[in-house]
Amino acid sequence: MTEKLVIVGNGMAPGRMLEELFESAPGRYQVTIFNAEPRVNYDRIMLSPVLSGEKTYEQIVIHGDGWYIQHGITLYKGHKIIAIDRNAKTVTSDHGVTESYDKLVIATGSVPFIIPVPGKDLRGVITYRDLDDVQAMLLAAQSRETAVVIGGGLLGLEAAAGLKARGMDVTVLHVMPTLMERQLDPAAGYLLQKAVEERGIKVITKANTKRILGEEKVEGIELEDGRIIPATLVVMAVGIRPNASLAKEAGLAVNRGIVVDAGMQTSDGDIMALGECAEVDGMVYGLVAPLYEMARVAARHLVGDRSAAFVHSDTPTKLKVTGINLYSVGDFADGDGREEIVLRDATAGIYKRLVLKDNRIIGTVLYGDTGDGAWFNDLLKRGTDITEMRDTLIFGQAYQGGSPLDPMAAVAALPDDAEICGCNGVCKGKIVSTITGKGLTSLDDVRAHTKASASCGSCTGLVEQLMSLTLGDAYNPAAVQPMCGCTELGHDDVRRLIKAKKLKTIPAVMQELEWKTCCGCAKCRPALNYYLVCDWPDEYADDYQSRFINERVHANIQKDGTYSVVPRMWGGVTNSKELRAIADVVDKFDVPLVKVTGGQRIDLLGIQKEDLPAVWADLGKAGFVSGQAYAKGLRTVKTCVGSDWCRFGTQDSTGLGIRIEKFMWGSWTPAKVKMAVSGCPRNCAEATCKDVGVICVDSGFEIHFAGAAGLDIKGTEVLGLVKTEDEALEHIVALTQMYREQARYLERIYKWAKRIGLDEIRRQIMDDAEKRKAYFDRFVFSQKFAQVDPWSERVSGKDKHEFRPMATVGFNQAAE
Amino acid sequence: MEMNWIAIGNISDIPLRGARCVRTPQGKIAVFRTAENDVFAIEDHCPHKGGPLSQGIVHGTAVTCPLHNWVISLETGKALGADEGEVRTIPVKNDNGALFIALESLALAAAE
Numbered sequence: 063m064t065e066k067l068v069i070v071g072n073g074m075a076p077g078r079m080l081e082e083l084f085e086s087a088p089g090r091y092q093v094t095i096f097n098a099e100p101r102v103n104y105d106r107i108m109l110s111p112v113l114s115g116e117k118t119y120e121q122i123v124i125h126g127d128g129w130y131i132q133h134g135i136t137l138y139k140g141h142k143i144i145a146i147d148r149n150a151k152t153v154t155s156d157h158g159v160t161e162s163y164d165k166l167v168i169a170t171g172s173v174p175f176i177i178p179v180p181g182k183d184l185r186g187v188i189t190y191r192d193l194d195d196v197q198a199m200l201l202a203a204q205s206r207e208t209a210v211v212i213g214g215g216l217l218g219l220e221a222a223a224g225l226k227a228r229g230m231d232v233t234v235l236h237v238m239p240t241l242m243e244r245q246l247d248p249a250a251g252y253l254l255q256k257a258v259e260e261r262g263i264k265v266i267t268k269a270n271t272k273r274i275l276g277e278e279k280v281e282g283i284e285l286e287d288g289r290i291i292p293a294t295l296v297v298m299a300v301g302i303r304p305n306a307s308l309a310k311e312a313g314l315a316v317n318r319g320i321v322v323d324a325g326m327q328t329s330d331g332d333i334m335a336l337g338e339c340a341e342v343d344g345m346v347y348g349l350v351a352p353l354y355e356m357a358r359v360a361a362r363h364l365v366g367d368r369s370a371a372f373v374h375s376d377t378p379t380k381l382k383v384t385g386i387n388l389y390s391v392g393d394f395a396d397g398d399g400r401e402e403i404v405l406r407d408a409t410a411g412i413y414k415r416l417v418l419k420d421n422r423i424i425g426t427v428l429y430g431d432t433g434d435g436a437w438f439n440d441l442l443k444r445g446t447d448i449t450e451m452r453d454t455l456i457f458g459q460a461y462q463g464g465s466p467l468d469p470m471a472a473v474a475a476l477p478d479d480a481e482i483c484g485c486n487g488v489c490k491g492k493i494v495s496t497i498t499g500k501g502l503t504s505l506d507d508v509r510a511h512t513k514a515s516a517s518c519g520s521c522t523g524l525v526e527q528l529m530s531l532t533l534g535d536a537y538n539p540a541a542v543q544p545m546c547g548c549t550e551l552g553h554d555d556v557r558r559l560i561k562a563k564k565l566k567t568i569p570a571v572m573q574e575l576e577w578k579t580c581c582g583c584a585k586c587r588p589a590l591n592y593y594l595v596c597d598w599p600d601e602y603a604d605d606y607q608s609r610f611i612n613e614r615v616h617a618n619i620q621k622d623g624t625y626s627v628v629p630r631m632w633g634g635v636t637n638s639k640e641l642r643a644i645a646d647v648v649d650k651f652d653v654p655l656v657k658v659t660g661g662q663r664i665d666l667l668g669i670q671k672e673d674l675p676a677v678w679a680d681l682g683k684a685g686f687v688s689g690q691a692y693a694k695g696l697r698t699v700k701t702c703v704g705s706d707w708c709r710f711g712t713q714d715s716t717g718l719g720i721r722i723e724k725f726m727w728g729s730w731t732p733a734k735v736k737m738a739v740s741g742c743p744r745n746c747a748e749a750t751c752k753d754v755g756v757i758c759v760d761s762g763f764e765i766h767f768a769g770a771a772g773l774d775i776k777g778t779e780v781l782g783l784v785k786t787e788d789e790a791l792e793h794i795v796a797l798t799q800m801y802r803e804q805a806r807y808l809e810r811i812y813k814w815a816k817r818i819g820l821d822e823i824r825r826q827i828m829d830d831a832e833k834r835k836a837y838f839d840r841f842v843f844s845q846k847f848a849q850v851d852p853w854s855e856r857v858s859g860k861d862k863h864e865f866r867p868m869a870t871v872g873f874n875q876a877a878e
Numbered sequence: 879m880e881m882n883w884i885a886i887g888n889i890s891d892i893p894l895r896g897a898r899c900v901r902t903p904q905g906k907i908a909v910f911r912t913a914e915n916d917v918f919a920i921e922d923h924c925p926h927k928g929g930p931l932s933q934g935i936v937h938g939t940a941v942t943c944p945l946h947n948w949v950i951s952l953e954t955g956k957a958l959g960a961d962e963g964e965v966r967t968i969p970v971k972n973d974n975g976a977l978f979i980a981l982e983s984l985a986l987a988a989a990e
Contacts, residue, residue: 581895581913584935584942584949607895611933611944619944623930868898868909869886872981 064092067364068153068161070143070308071169072097074106075337075353077124079167082361084133090365093135094161096153099192100140102127106192107350107485107518110383113196113224116562120822146312148330165332165364168309168320172302172338172348177212181274187296190221202295203228210234210283210293212271214241216381218299219254222263223383225297227562233291234258235269235283237300245379245390249406250413250429257386257411266291304339304346319346324371326360336360342372349377350485350517358487378439378484380432380520385563385574387428389435392442393417394425405456414456421449434458436524437472440480473527482524485517490528497532505529546585548577553806557593566598568605582608589807592694595730596802599844606861612692615864616852617674625674626667628691629681630727633701633720633739634662643684647677661698661736663689675865678853687727687851694808695730696737696798699723700748704741704758713758715741718787722794728849729841732805732814735798750778753811754794759783763790767797767823768815776812779820782828796837797827803840883971883978889917890975897932897941902981907968908932909977910952912939918952919970919979925950925963 069076072095103125111117130137141155154160174189188198206229211222214236226232240251255265270286282292304319315321315329319341326334336356362370378391394417405414412430422445426438437459454461459472478491496512509516515525529537544550565571568590587608594602606614617625654668699722704715719739738749739756749755751771757764762785769778784790805814826833892898892911900907906922908931922932929945939952949958955967969980
């Protein structure tokens with residue numbers, strides 16, 4: 063008979079315990095989970111990247127809803143357990159649900175410590191613990207105002223960096239003289255403070271908070287020394303304490319945390335506890351590695367293996383702030399009988415310190431270059447006598463045993479039980495044997511099967527090296543296709559980092575992201591130029607030398623080096639005056655070919671480059687602007703005649719098409735965007751094979767997207783139905799902006815949509831009015847800088863050099 | 879062969895990582911200025927299908943042809959990568975920013 067296992071809490075520790083349990087004894091327990099948070103199990107370590115915008119919530123979910131269904135788990139989301147009846151063996155939630163158990167696991171985690179100062183309950187004072195806190199911070203950050211983070215430890219600094227990345231003015235208050243004093247020595251703390259300050263975050267150390275100021279809402283902070291720091295947001299990140307109140311009320315033995323033995327057993331034989339709420343041998347834990355170890359032990363006990371025991375080990379600390387590398391593990395205080403080896407390179411910003419006792423490493427602090435962290439930690443864990451290599455020890459593993467090893471050889475030299483992934487306690491042997499045993503070939507597979515690099519991700523490089531070693535040429539690390547030969551990074555990483563690191567010029571991108579070439583190539587430069595134009599519309603100065611010739615001279619180059627010119631005809635509508643002006647240009651410049659395009663306008667082909675400004679000048683006099691027929695941008699909005707003329711027309715499709723085109727012309731997009739509006743489902747404007755299309759119906763406007771009629775042929779997908787023209791415009795603009803912000807350069811809408819998922823796009827554009835509005839507003843903002851007719855600019859003399867030869871030489875001088 | 883240095887203008891006439899054309903009786907010559915301020919001149923005629931190299935994107939000491947993305951070395955005139963082909967390089971002199979190219983006297987004579 064299946065036993066009933068009830069779990070209070072749905073964090074990472076019980077999640078891991080269940081994975082282990084289902085692997086070793088599937089079907090043994092009927093599992094019920096109560097989660098006070100209204101969501102599934104997600105990776106709390108990655109909250110900081112969510113805050114800074116480098117990841118989304120969806121990307122940090124560990125167990126999606128499907129996982130709970132697959133394992134027959136009953137998950138009560140948003141249910142907080144308020145009572146345990148140990149005699150009846152039941153638990154009861156705040157919504158009145160009572161469940162009985164055979165085995166109960168308490169995993170209530172921890173609660174943030176609130177410093178008891180006046181004003182701590184004001185609005186705008188929050189902690190940093192779960193996704194709700196992150197969302198509260200993101201909301202507050204929209205104001206772009208001032209934030210104070212109390213606490214210069216791991217969490218506090220990550221919160222500060224995230225808020226800064228979101229545009230807030232941030233001050234960190236730290237009560238001790240140096241940052242992260244529990245994990246870093248003063249020297250590394252100083253380097254860290256410098257790096258944090260270089261990011262524009264103010265740091266005040268030795269800062270004692272006296273009170274938080276404000277009437278209803280927080281307005282600032284007063285320090286003991288009388289200083290006042292204005293703030294609209296205060297984040298308390300001074301520490302956590304085990305959340306043991308439920309266990310205490312149930313009469314279990316509780317100290318700082320819920321007292322458990324090495325088998326995670328509480329003072330009640332049917333109740334176990336694990337995670338941050340548990341206290342083993344007088345110690346409580348907050349980092350993920352020991353918590354996962356508890357999960358493993360608990361799972362063993364649940365299947366009857368009484369031998370599994372939790373053993374304390376030091377856990378390395380890493381800071382997840384992009385661009386700051388630090389690593390520390392063990393004990394690094396000064397003391398009798400202790401020696402140290404220190405390496406400093408001020409210019410490179412590197413600091414390494416090893417603390418030795420009896421010729422063994424007992425502590426390590428690395429700043430700037432943390433590549434040898436795993437190796438030092440391995441020596442520490444093993445208690446290796448380092449006498450032999452003492453002279454070169456600080457330089458790292460590569461310098462042991464004669465000539466420097468390349469990084470691959472260093473990984474190859476690691477013993478099988480060397481720990482690769484600290485978060486999940488995965489050693490080299492396990493990774494290698496899983497790769498070969500299961501025939502894994504991608505990093506995602508290795509993450510799925512071994513958990514290595516699946517939490518904080520800082521060991522990804524090592525795992526990839528192991529894959530190369532194990533698989534040889536069969537491993538293609540380009541599961542992420544690099545942008546081009548100039549970088550290892552894929553388009554998505556580059557886009558993410560441009561925003562996260564606030565990179566605003568092409569040289570800055572190349573410098574910060576370690577481009578391998580001095581000034582890029584014809585593949586990456588146009589892509590980078592687009593990403594910067596899109597992300598910083600007001601600040602970035604378009605680099606014309608990084609644009610393809612068509613976008614540089616605003617015409618389409620032809621096979622013989624001449625150009626074609628396509629003026630805009632809004633919605634495909636023209637008149638006699640415009641046609642006469644075109645006819646005059648054709649005669650005056652002897653244009654060899656005039657052709658009607660598929661986008662309902664007129665193409666003049668075979669124009670000499672030198673003549674372009676003069677052609678544009680004549681067209682401009684008749685009111686024409688550039689049709690951007692050459693651009694990765696909005697091309698045409700094709701229309702039918704609609705309700706004005708057509709006996710079947712349901713709406714003014716021509717008018718809507720013109721309105722969309724006038725609203726959106728000039729915007730740059732990852733690849734060309736072609737649109738159409740049809741006045742009825744007969745679809746004469748062929749809207750259902752466009753990037754974005756509208757089919758007018760009696761009840762409103764059906765918006766379509768992700769069609770293709772080029773290299774691929776694909777009918778559109780329906781985004782949704784809206785009632786008014788205004789709504790249609792807002793949805794189309796928001797969709798385009800979402801595409802502008804997310805797609806890879808040269809990726810058409812249909813390919814982007816396939817990658818992101820149609821449902822996700824519908825969710826953000828149709829269902830989430832706030833998101834839609836934000837996309838819309840960002841598009842409108844960027845249009846302020848984009849809607850300049852490039853033709854008239856050049857008629858007025860811009861980029862003159864583009865259209866004239868530099869010199870004419872060698873012809874008969876007398877003729878000149 | 880006698881070198882005949884002909885003034886074509888100043889380096890500042892060419893945008894950084896850009897190019898300008900010089901018209902000669904032997905066809906157009908593309909004069910490039912790299913990010914490092916080095917100046918090169920080659921025939922403005924891609925060995926592949928005759929594309930105007932002066933209109934391409936300049937990166938390092940190479941240019942990518944705007945028609946079909948061949949990459950041509952500005953130093954040697956040779957196609958880089960898997961493609962094979964070559965354009966003529968023309969000697970350039972940079973005298974404190976004043977630029978000169980050398981055209982073969984033969985060609986000049988023919989033009990007279």
